[in-house]
Amino acid sequence: xxxxxxxxxxxxxxxxxxxxxxxxxxxxxxxxxxxxxxxxxxxxxxxxxxxxxxxxxxxxxxxxxxxxxxxxxxxxxxxxxxxxxxxxxxxxxxxxxxxxxxxxxxxxxxxxxxxxxxxxxxxxxxxxxxxxxxxxxxxxxxxxxxxxxxxxxxxxxxxxxxxxxxxxxxxxxxxxxxxxxxxxxxxxxxxxxxxxxxxxxxxxxxxxxxxxxxxxxxxxxxxxxxxxxxxxxxxxxxxxxxxxxxxxxxxxxxxxxxxxxxxxxxxxxxxxxxxxxxxxxxxxxxxxxxxxxxxxxxxxxxxxxxxxxxxxxxxxxxxxxx
Amino acid sequence: xxxxxxxxxxxxxxxxxxxxxxxxxxxxxxxxxxxxxxxxxxxxxxxxxxxxxxxxxxxxxxxxxxxxxxxxxxxxxxxxxxxxxxxxxxxxxxxxxxxxxxxxxxxxxxxxxxxxxxxxxxxxxxxxxxxxxxxxxxxxxxxxxxxxxxxxxxxxxxxxxxxxxxxxxxxxxxxxxxxxxxxxxxxxxxxxxxxxxxxxxxxxxxxxxxxxxxxxxxxxxxxxxxxxxxxxxxxxxxxxxxxxxxxxxxxxxxxxxxxxxxxxxxxxxxxxxxxxxxxxxxxxxxxxxxxxxxxxxxxxxxxxxxxxxxxxxxxxxxxx
Ligand SMILES: Cc1ncc(C[n+]2csc(CCOP(=O)(O)OP(=O)(O)O)c2C)c(N)n1
Ligand SMILES: [Mg+2]
Numbered sequence: 051x052x053x054x055x056x057x058x059x060x061x062x063x064x065x066x067x068x069x070x071x072x073x074x075x076x077x078x079x080x081x082x083x084x085x086x087x088x089x090x091x092x093x094x095x096x097x098x099x100x101x102x103x104x105x106x107x108x109x110x111x112x113x114x115x116x117x118x119x120x121x122x123x124x125x126x127x128x129x130x131x132x133x134x135x136x137x138x139x140x141x142x143x144x145x146x147x148x149x150x151x152x153x154x155x156x157x158x159x160x161x162x163x164x165x166x167x168x169x170x171x172x173x174x175x176x177x178x179x180x181x182x183x184x185x186x187x188x189x190x191x192x193x194x195x196x197x198x199x200x201x202x203x204x205x206x207x208x209x210x211x212x213x214x215x216x217x218x219x220x221x222x223x224x225x226x227x228x229x230x231x232x233x234x235x236x237x238x239x240x241x242x243x244x245x246x247x248x249x250x251x252x253x254x255x256x257x258x259x260x261x262x263x264x265x266x267x268x269x270x271x272x273x274x275x276x277x278x279x280x281x282x283x284x285x286x287x288x289x290x291x292x293x294x295x296x297x298x299x300x301x302x303x304x305x306x307x308x309x310x311x312x313x314x315x316x317x318x319x320x321x322x323x324x325x326x327x328x329x330x331x332x333x334x335x336x337x338x339x340x341x342x343x344x345x346x347x348x349x350x351x352x353x354x355x356x357x358x359x360x361x362x363x364x365x366x367x368x369x370x371x372x
Numbered sequence: 373x374x375x376x377x378x379x380x381x382x383x384x385x386x387x388x389x390x391x392x393x394x395x396x397x398x399x400x401x402x403x404x405x406x407x408x409x410x411x412x413x414x415x416x417x418x419x420x421x422x423x424x425x426x427x428x429x430x431x432x433x434x435x436x437x438x439x440x441x442x443x444x445x446x447x448x449x450x451x452x453x454x455x456x457x458x459x460x461x462x463x464x465x466x467x468x469x470x471x472x473x474x475x476x477x478x479x480x481x482x483x484x485x486x487x488x489x490x491x492x493x494x495x496x497x498x499x500x501x502x503x504x505x506x507x508x509x510x511x512x513x514x515x516x517x518x519x520x521x522x523x524x525x526x527x528x529x530x531x532x533x534x535x536x537x538x539x540x541x542x543x544x545x546x547x548x549x550x551x552x553x554x555x556x557x558x559x560x561x562x563x564x565x566x567x568x569x570x571x572x573x574x575x576x577x578x579x580x581x582x583x584x585x586x587x588x589x590x591x592x593x594x595x596x597x598x599x600x601x602x603x604x605x606x607x608x609x610x611x612x613x614x615x616x617x618x619x620x621x622x623x624x625x626x627x628x629x630x631x632x633x634x635x636x637x638x639x640x641x642x643x644x645x646x647x648x649x650x651x652x653x654x655x656x657x658x659x660x661x662x663x664x665x666x667x668x669x670x671x672x673x674x675x676x677x678x679x680x681x682x683x684x685x686x687x688x689x690x691x692x
Contacts, residue, residue: 110436144469155471160435165459171425172460175432175440182397182414182438189432202455205425212420368470369504371528 053103053264055330059339061103061260062324062331065095065317066343068119071128074347075118075135075149076295083355084135088149091119093258093290096316097222098123100263101190101283104271105158110176111190112169113162115150116222116289120162120192126154132350138357145360146368160189166227167193167200170219174206177217177280188216188274196227198241207282211248216274218267219282222257228293229302242284250280257285258316261323288314373547379540381514382479382533383407385521386441388550390415393439396525399426400443423449427456427478431464431530434474439525447480447534448491461530462505473528477521482510483574483624484670485538490662493670495573495625497534501601501634507555508532508601512576514544516599519553527555534601536573558605560612564594566688567618570609570635571595575622575675582680591688601631606638610645617650618687624674627657651690656683 053061072090079088091098094116102111102123113120121131126142134141134152142152153159160176163169173191180187197203198221210217221241225232232239245252251273255266263285270281288311292301324331376384383406390396390411398407403418419426423444430440444450450457457478465474484493500506507529511517517535524531561576562583571579576597583593594612598605613619619639621632632655640646640653656675664670 110432112432142469143467143471146469147467151467153468153471155435155468160432160472161464161468163460165455168428168455168460171428171456172432172435174425175429175434176436177432178429179433179436179438182433183436202424202428205420205422206428209420209422209425209429368466370507371465371470371473 051268052261055324055327057103058261058320058324059331061099061264062317062320063339063343064099064123065260065320066340067128067346068095068098068122069317070343070347071122071131072118074351076291078135078351079295084149085137086148088295089116089293090289090291090295091116093311093316094222094224094287095119096260096263097220097257097285097287098192100260101218101220101267103264104267105188105190108158109188109190110158110160110173110180111192112160112173113153114169114192114194115162115164116194117150117152117162121152121154121159124154124159125157126152128346128350129353130154132354133357136354136357137359138354139360139364140353140357144364167197167202169193170197170202170206174210174215174217177210177215178213180216181213186275188218188271190218190220192220192222194227195221195223195225195232195236195241198244199235207245207248207250207280210280211250214277214279216277217280218270218274219280220267221282221284222287223284224287224289226289226293226303229300240284242282245282250282252282252284254284254286257287258314258319260316260320373545375543376514376546377540378514378517378535378542378544381518381546382521382535385518385525389522389525395437396439396441398441398443399430400445402445424453424456427453428460430476430478431456431461431474434476435464435472439475441477441479441525443479445481446492447482447494447496450478450480457500457506458503462503465529466505474530475528476530477524477533478530479533479535481537482534483536483538484663484674485574487665487667487670489665493663495623495658497601498625498630498634500532501631502629506530506532506602508534509555509599510534510536510573510601511599512536512539512573512597514542515546516553516559516597518546519551520555520599523552523555526552531555538574542577553599555600556603556605557600558596558598558608560594560608561597562593562595564592565616566592567620567684568594568596568609568612568616569620569622569680569684571597571622572631573624575624578675578677579622579680581677582684585677585681586684591684593684598635604635604638609635609639610642613639613645614648617648619649619653620656620680620683620687621654622656622675622680624658626660627655628660630657632657651687654683654687656680
């Protein structure tokens with residue numbers, strides 16, 4: 051079932067928030083206010099938003115190194131996200147995580163992993179907990195095409211399938227793992243085909259079509275809630291920017307390939323769709339939505355900048371829970 | 373009080389904690405049958421041989437309100453799960469600013485003496501001690517094991533229980549009623565005044581035997597069992613060394629960057645303890661080799677009561 055127009059506008063707002071957030075994050079990274087590394091999700095916004103639009107607050111997700119989109123789609127607070135990027139005390143992880151590890155455990159996130167495939171088993175464990183609780187909760191693992199070649203992917207799919215765990219495995223196939231193309235490293239093109247080896251549905255979806263992602267996810271979530279087990283969803287998508295914002299990182303992707311994918315902009319696509327439906331979005335409304343999004347980002351930056359850095363000795367806190 | 377084995381002590385600890393708290397459940401590649409019988413296959417799960425996934429799933433379940441126990445069985449088998457241990461379990465509480473708690477018990481048997489050759493005779497606890505974010509126990513008696521396991525299950529952090537393979541059949545007195553022992557508290561297994569031996573696991577028993585023999589020679593040995601490796605009870609160790617003025621650390625793991633090296637450093641870097649030392653501190657460890665299979669070679673590699681007694685004599689009455 052298609053989400054209501056109102057819901058679709060909300061999905062649009064979230065996708066635009068991800069994009070504007072990351073444009074700002076990369077600017078501020080290059081400006082020196084954000085440290086370490088930033089992996090941008092721009093171009094892939096429809097995946098996180100399409101999937102998370104089918105989840106409840108207490109459904110759990112695990113995010114990746116490219117995780118800002120998952121956070122925003124799950125409902126994280128921009129102020130605390132930006133403050134984390136800025137390394138401030140008010141950040142989600144009190145300045146201990148940074149871009150690769152922003153997560154809000156209060157909205158069902160189980161972290162964001164800097165280890166490729168590192169989160170898949172963890173969220174499968176959340177799926178086991180959900181099954182033991184028996185309240186219909188589901189758990190979603192976001193991971194890349196690169197991660198689908200790693201052991202934890204296969205171990206987790208097998209266990210989740212064998213035990214019928216309520217887990218949705220969402221592969222964001224952006225065709226590259228860092229500088230390496232999937233064509234060089236995958237035994238076959240479609241990652242979804244691997245699901246058949248575990249006897250679960252493997253679905254391929256246009257990852258730049260948020261409504262298609264929403265539809266596939268809704269089906270998988272319903273199946274999981276009904277106790278019928280996991281689904282693997284492969285979202286075919288593309289990242290617009292280099293693997294990371296680090297300047298020394300080369301980008302070997304062919305120019306013409308990038309151009310083709312830039313034309314498949316998931317945001318422009320939803321805007322066009324809504325505009326084509328009588329009265330669902332006007333140019334003026336869209337401009338106003340973008341202005342609001344930008345105001346939110348500006349506010350988040352202001353919050354981050356006015357927040358104190360953690361005291362150096364805070365490094366000693368939270369090694370163990372007390 | 374009644375006498376039970378080291379292996380029975382851990383089973384009792386799990387059964388009691390599972391009765392006490394419905395959130396405790398158990399996963400391992402072979403489910404312990406007595407627990408399956410009492411709690412059923414949902415709470416005592418037989419899993420695929422996928423230690424990496426199990427180790428990670430425990431983190432996810434713990435972050436969702438459960439208290440999983442994952443039995444890796446031999447420590448050997450957890451090496452396929454190193455990412456989940458090192459990058460995930462040890463760091464997830466800290467890296468996300470303490471947002472959630474991860475009460476997990478990982479369990480692994482360690483040590484040699486069982487003629488199982490290099491892969492199945494390992495004592496790699498210092499590798500894990502070197503990480504921040506994991507607690508770990510290494511008890512030497514059924515009483516200590518049961519009490520510490522129960523505390524470990526109730527602890528809100530990932531804890532690794534290292535259990536010495538060659539102690540599984542050893543017996544000891546254990547109360548019938550519920551009790552726990554605090555993590556991070558050493559036990560003075562024997563009081564003495566001439567030398568302190570800090571010993572781990574099997575080496576505790578060998579040190580006690582050596583101490584008995586040495587008593588007949590007029591050497592009074594104090595034997596301390598840290599029982600918990602992280603957090604280490606430094607205060608008890610230093611107090612003993614300040615009293616005796618001598619320290620021998622006995623461990624069947626190899627010496628290089630080992631627990632014995634850490635204990636030696638913790639004792640001697642404290643000025644007050646250092647000032648009381650009457651001679652050099654010695655480590656008596658397994659030799660720095662993969663553990664060999666053939667009995668003569670294997671026994672040659674490990675410290676035992678004779679080697680410990682000889683080392684003590686050397687420290688207490690040095691041939692000058
Ligand atoms: C186990 C591991 N190996 C290598 C890396 C370095 N690394 C970080 S991201 C990345 C590429 C991951 O590709 P993919 O899973 O497709 O995700 P994407 O970055 O495309 O979103 C690599 C190799 C890592 N973080 N973890
Ligand atoms: Mg990729």
